[in-house]
Amino acid sequence: MPAEIILQQTPDAAALLDRREQLAGVRSRLAECESELAQLRAQLKAFEGRYLRQVGILYAELDDLEARIAEREVALYDSDSARQRAQEARQRAQETHDAAFGAAREAEEFDPPPNLKTLFRDVAKRIHPDFARDEAEQQHFTLLMARANQAYRRGDTETLQRMLDDHLEINASIAGEDAAAELLRISRQIQHAERDIAALEAERHALLASEIAQLFLDTEVAAREHRDLLTELATSLQEQIADAKYRFEFVNRQINAYGR
Numbered sequence: 001m002p003a004e005i006i007l008q009q010t011p012d013a014a015a016l017l018d019r020r021e022q023l024a025g026v027r028s029r030l031a032e033c034e035s036e037l038a039q040l041r042a043q044l045k046a047f048e049g050r051y052l053r054q055v056g057i058l059y060a061e062l063d064d065l066e067a068r069i070a071e072r073e074v075a076l077y078d079s080d081s082a083r084q085r086a087q088e089a090r091q092r093a094q095e096t097h098d099a100a101f102g103a104a105r106e107a108e109e110f111d112p113p114p115n116l117k118t119l120f121r122d123v124a125k126r127i128h129p130d131f132a133r134d135e136a137e138q139q140h141f142t143l144l145m146a147r148a149n150q151a152y153r154r155g156d157t158e159t160l161q162r163m164l165d166d167h168l169e170i171n172a173s174i175a176g177e178d179a180a181a182e183l184l185r186i187s188r189q190i191q192h193a194e195r196d197i198a199a200l201e202a203e204r205h206a207l208l209a210s211e212i213a214q215l216f217l218d219t220e221v222a223a224r225e226h227r228d229l230l231t232e233l234a235t236s237l238q239e240q241i242a243d244a245k246y247r248f249e250f251v252n253r254q255i256n257a258y259g260r
Helices: 011-077 080-109 114-127 135-154 157-171 179-208 211-224 229-258
Strands: none
Touching (some): 011 211, 114 157, 157 179
């Protein structure tokens, strides 16, 4: 009988292959989670912009009118309770105004602080795709750079610092080129990826539970019923604004009538 040639892998080589396959799988899941979360963030941000332009500014106008009415009533009634109502109404109006106009202003004025720029450069020097050793690592570094860019634009120093710490932990603290060292590095990478997946899923759940997400879902339900929920809200607010303007003029007439 012809001799059979049996190729066998050493235990270390088999374990290394298994862990590499496991790492590829968890990195694939991580990429999917990041993509889904990025799409959700973009979707909610676009919807929030529409909401602020169509509805938020009307809430700001209405609350400002209510505050002006309360402030004029101080002149009419001259009481501590009237002054308290006026103070609370003005504070509420300021909060509504900041919510409606503050986000756009902050985006225009965003100037990354020096520590954020330095941290981003430190991360980029270590995870840029040009520094990858093979095609798999290049694909992973490309995803990491996308995550670093998103964190930088959000001013998220915590994520950037964690990425830097992860890199240093894996590449600086684990020396050696043998199979045991490689197994340890891969195991750490799997742990970090699984941790990041859990963090992304937690953030996704938090986003979906936010007020703006709930309103977005309500508008989707309304759209299936051939209704435009934001337009309905805007119409209701415009009616309330018209009523508030009438009440403001009424208070002014009372003040003029009593000579105050």
